[in-house]
Amino acid sequence: MVFSLALHALRSRQAAEDLAQEVFVELYRNLARLESAAHVAAWLRRVTSHRCIDELRRPRRRLEVFTDVLPDRGEMPVPPEPFLAGRLRQLVGELTPVARMVVVLRYQEELEPSEIADVLQISINTVKSHLRRSLAALRKGLEA
């Protein structure tokens, strides 16, 4: 869950593994405060999501592709993915950090908007708005 959330948000295996490691180290430091398995899962989702958003907001991020060999997106235009799943991941990667996280939590973790609002500490209306606009942007991107 932790690695995969980070992978879909950051679109780099290396960055996702680094972030996941940091999250598990933080879990280790906060174990005394966690009371149950459900609490641990919710804590992991929240911390991972916020760390991903912080990472995405950094001015110069690491590589935004699934392989480790291609140059940075700023240096070379990324061609459209030929397959639907890859194209969708690419389009999700073009959303704003919070919108991207909302979509990943919705479709990877199957969370309801109220649960996403809880994880990201934003209002449920903001979550719904992000979902609506993101889906519209994805549909438009697929048609292009």
Add this chain to the structure above:
Amino acid sequence: MNLDDDLRCALKRQPPSPDFADRVLARIARSDLEGGRGTGESGKPGLAALRWLAAAAALTLVVGGSMRYYAYQQSVAEAERVKAEIRLALQITSEKIAMVQLRLATGSTYERSGRNP
């Protein structure tokens, strides 16, 4: 398929690399050394490691729950991923048990040598 299903398929869970668990353990061990977390709040050796064991067990339960869910909803490949996560949790647990035993043994040695100098 509609867009919702396409997104579920595109954003399905992905497993980390096989040596991910080792790297997490190494990082935690480094963090222990740097932060002096080899002893717990009470000063007893291995208490922090015991807390980690509790978390690893909790994670195993979380992953176990996920496994039932994905076996119902997703493909065989997805089930393989969950198995890998369980393996990771068990590996972390077993490593930590070894660490706790080592620390307890070391603590006992110190205690004995302190009483009988």
